[in-house]
Amino acid sequence: MIEVENLSKRFVVRRGRFRRERHVVDAVKEISFGVERGELLGYLGPNGAGKSTTIKMLTGILVPSGGRVSVGGLDPSRKRIELARRIGAMFGQRVQLWWDLPLLDSFQLLRHIYKVPPGRYRESLARFREVLELDAFIHTPVRQLSLGQRIRGELTAAMLHGPELLFLDEPTIGLDVVAKQRVRDFLVEINRDDGVTVMLTTHDLGDIERLCNRLLVIDHGSLIWDGGIPELKERYGGERVLVVDLEGPSEPLQVDGATVERVEGPRQWLRFRGSASELTARVAAAARIVDLQVQEPDIEEIVRRIYMR
Amino acid sequence: MRLDWEIAKRGWRRYAAYPWATVAGAFTNSIFGFLQAYILLAVYRHRAAIGGFDAADAVTYVWLAQSMIMTVYIFSWWELAWRIRDGSIATDLARPLDPQRYWLAYDLGRAPYHFLFRGLPPFVLGALVFHLHYPSPLDALAFVVSLTLAVVVSFGFRFVYNSAAFWLLDFRGVVTLSTTVVIFFSGMAIPIRFFPHALRELCYALPFAGVIQTPVDIWLGKREGLALAGVIGLQLLWALVLIGLGRVLLARATQRLVVQGG
Known part of the structure; x- marks a missing residue:
């Protein structure tokens, strides 16, 4: 066409x-x-x-x-x-x-x-x-x-x-x-x-x-x-965020392969690459997890990153 | 042809959509008609004839000119320039249609509306108050032909000066200048016949006389036989030249078009 x-x-x-x-x-x-x-x-x-x-x-x-x-x-x-x-x-x-x-x-x-x-x-x-x-x-x-x-x-x-x-x-x-x-x-x-x-x-x-x-x-x-959009996400949006709710407020966690982005009371946001389950295991070894959630990067974030290159 | 007719109908309807603008405009034309008529009558108190016009000729000229202002659209016409400036011309060019043909058809639909509703009322008013001259049937017919050509000449010129917006970031100066030129050289402000000989001859040779003065001369029976054919021929020639010039400008502009506004 x-x-x-x-x-x-x-x-x-x-x-x-x-x-x-x-x-x-x-x-x-x-x-x-x-x-x-x-x-x-x-x-x-x-x-x-x-x-x-x-x-x-x-x-x-x-x-x-x-x-x-x-x-x-x-x-x-x-x-x-x-x-x-x-x-x-x-x-x-x-x-x-x-x-x-x-x-x-x-x-x-x-x-x-x-x-x-x-x-x-x-x-x-x-x-x-x-x-x-x-x-x-x-x-x-x-x-x-x-x-x-x-x-x-x-x-x-x-x-x-x-x-x-x-x-x-x-x-x-x-x-x-x-x-x-x-x-x-x-x-x-x-x-x-x-x-x-x-x-x-x-x-x-x-x-x-x-x-x-x-x-x-x-x-x-x-x-x-x-x-495609999935490929774009993979290429530029390799990083995801693990959100964990701990038992109580604590210092930012020190875990290999992740950096703590934000702490809000018992909730912490960890930016990471690679396997979510491995990271979860490492976090679980360091602190007791009450709840957790993995955030995929949204396209807006990806596009922002592309434009900023 | 069918398409041109459909476009022309929209030209009519666009102006018919604002009846109060028409009423206000016709009122203004009437006021200026009285103003100009009384000034000229004051002048004619001391002279029997000026440039071949007697007092009744002059007053007829006043009311004809006031009635023709909007029909030939002598004042600033910006529509094309604005579409170029704000980038809308891109959407026009994305259609299977030649923009000049579109605007010409549109203008030829607009003109009869203005003739009937902006032109006729002031003229009738003038005819009721003043002693006017009326044409012979042949001259009336020739007047209609000449007036139609006047619209095309005026359109051709308006299209040309609007096209300046393709090259200039600010086109207002060109539009204002062009409008002033038409008002002066067409015989709109005062009849061309009142000018000194050399200037008068120059004005008659230029396209602008064909916008106002030529149709008026024909109405008043100042052009007969070969002279009549000559002035109408000149109008036709200028119409073709100006339309041709507009085509050249449009073609050049689209070759190097910078559509403004991203």
Whole structure:
């Protein structure tokens, strides 16, 4: 579906009012990856890492400075309009609907822009109205919609023409828990039932953990991770934490292969690598354990660690 | 064609969504109509004709110009520049649609709305209070053609100066400057015919005369036969040139596009 080889984007920014200095910014540096049809993958990176720049090159909005890119067998920047018919894009922080017009009006215009046959339009609209529960506000002007309502409208707008590939830039940004869940369920459904390939950029690690089976991490324009989430945890999150409740408050335990991170009354947190049962045995030899628990690192912690490298 | 029609309908509806803005605007145009009409009538107390306009011509010019302001959208139009500035242009480019074609269709849907609801009421008011000149049927027809071309010329120019936002971080200066240029050279502030000879000829050669002065001249029967065909031809030529220039700028911008806002 997507093939990217040594893709680069360099911006030349001119600085200064009178003596203009050329300033070169390498937003994306020779990244390579491939995406198969039907994947649902997350694209992650801190602000300014090059995520949006990559997506814009994949949709043909930006012309790459170097490397090769092919989406659905097309060169995006040369075949932008042809490609646009086959893909959907949603940028969570931008309004793509017509601000002053009722939601339904935007959909009808999009039907003409994408030349969707009337029968198929009715079918998919009926489906989105149901799945995303649009009926309550479909005749409301977009400017009067809540953020959650608008995002549901935006998703519909991105999907009405039945794209094979969907680019989502921060689709859940600013949404409350319920609205977020609705959007996630929807993405899982279109990916599973319709086989839509979804590429998702987000800062919301909950999105990634619940939705994606593969993760790309970009930082300073370079791809630093391409793989599954369990592998990522293993690679960067090797350390776990053993939480033990002792009989009473005590000094921090001195145990081989672990360091005490925190003490709170009878409870102590021990950071360790390797086998939890061996460590438990060593702790049990030193003190009486009332209760214990092993904490796996969460993805947020892992990502923080990757960014800090 | 069907798509252009659908876009044009949205252009109409977008402005129809704010009826009170229309009422307030039409009121303002009327006030300025009275103001300008009385100033010109004071001037004509001492002269029978200026630049081929008699007093009734001048007053008709005032009310036509006030009625055409919004139809041709002479004042600042920022919509494209704002979309470039805040990065929304990226979503426009992610659609299978040419942005210039989209905005032109949108503008051609907007213009009839403004013609009917911003233009007609002040003009009727002016016609009730003042003695105006009215066109012959042929001139009326030519006026409609010329006014349509005026919208396209104005749009072409607006698209060009809005495109500056692709290159400039702050486009407001360009927009303000461009608006001032149109107001002066179109005959919006005072008729081009009042200018000294050389300036007048320059104004008639530039595209901006085609935005206000040319349709007004046609309404007043100042252009007949070959001259009529000539000025409409010139409008058409400028429309094509400006649309073409807009296309070149858009193509260059998308080749080196820096979408702002990440």
